[in-house]
Amino acid sequence: MTLDTRGDVDLINIRHPMSPSTFRMAFFPHLLDSSVRLLDLAELLLPTVEVLAFQYPGAYDFDGPPRIGGTAKLADRAFGTLMAWTDRPLALFGHRVGADVAYEVAKRLEQEAGVVPATLFISGRGGPARTGPELRCPVVALTREHSPRALVEDVRSWESCTTGPFSLEVLPRAHGGPDGYSRQVANLVHDQLISGENKGL
Template sequence: MTGVSVASSALWLRRFHPAPDQGPRLVCFPHAGGAASYYFKLSRMLHPFMEVVAVQYPGRHDRRSEAPVENIARLADLITAELKATDSRPTLLFGHSMGALVAFEVARAMEQGGIAPLTLITSGRRAPSTTRATARPMHLHDDAEIVEELRALDGTNSQVLENQQLLEMILPALRSDYRAVETYRYVAGPRLFRPIVSLVGMNDPQATIDEAQAWSRHTAGGFTLHVFDGGHFYLDTHAEAVAQVIRNHSAEDVS
């Protein structure tokens, strides 16, 4: 027994469509400032082929009153505990941007615990072993500068960016997420023995193709890279293609 309650699991793991009786599960990890609802569209596309579960981090939407977790490793540990409480169907992990780091650390923890995921799918994030020199971390910028960063990444509805009340709701969690990502330090360890699939936009300022390719360093189980037209939020316009990539790799895993 893990000691994780049903109520606790419902806080962390969101299901938007009924799960099939059999088949794999896809666990989705949101980007910085993102919420579980970001994956509703992907869940709809993959239903009823597989169960899609989206993680809801503290500090946003119905968990807005909770303090965000500002440490990637700690966040991964909390989510791993929740996943251990679910049934044992074959599981794939999908994380976009910050979510890719969280999913990677969850995959490591799951393998160490003997419940390895079938495949880790990373999106819009450079490999943990890569580094970039930055003059000033984004979480130390003022609100106006963070809003400009959101505009540049083109993943937030412009109406949200122009609504001061909405901004006041989302910026604290976003700043905390930036702090979590920017203070994350990769700790070298054994490579994953399950495959990694890396997805990246051709013009993503957050992850070059070479940086996405570097995820190959972190697995002994095979690596595949998929490059899409677009920037950091390429998956907004290539959702069906991404869904097909997931279907294809899940079919390979369970065959």
């Protein structure tokens, strides 16, 4: 596993040094979450999926919140950076506030660059307040088992954001702590991307 940092918004590229990946996945974490926490998941996804992990400006400045400058501004910068990585099928994964950024980047990719993401994965976040679908790509929304019914319905609202396929995935309670969830998410990402490729999505 090789890590490179490049680009305008601290993009960490996690790849296999010997085996080119079939897919790339840009990961947008939640505010102060460090992208380093993605290493376990990235290793499970390799070599099929190469991870591009965003680190927000000021994420390690503990005197205040990250200086992200608002979702739209960060999405503009991330979109500009990702344009150099679209030579392979590109998926996006957003967790909590990162889901809002990933959604905005997906819109820019489709509407401004004509690049339809392989899949937009959303975790722990309800759908945005908007009218009418703005995406064509598949959307997969993740929540955890035993989440409150209202939260599950809120997450399900992502279905109205796309004209493409949608699925709500409920992750069972994991054994083995965070690593257990990493394996569940890795299996889900692999299955989704490979099945989408076979269907010609």
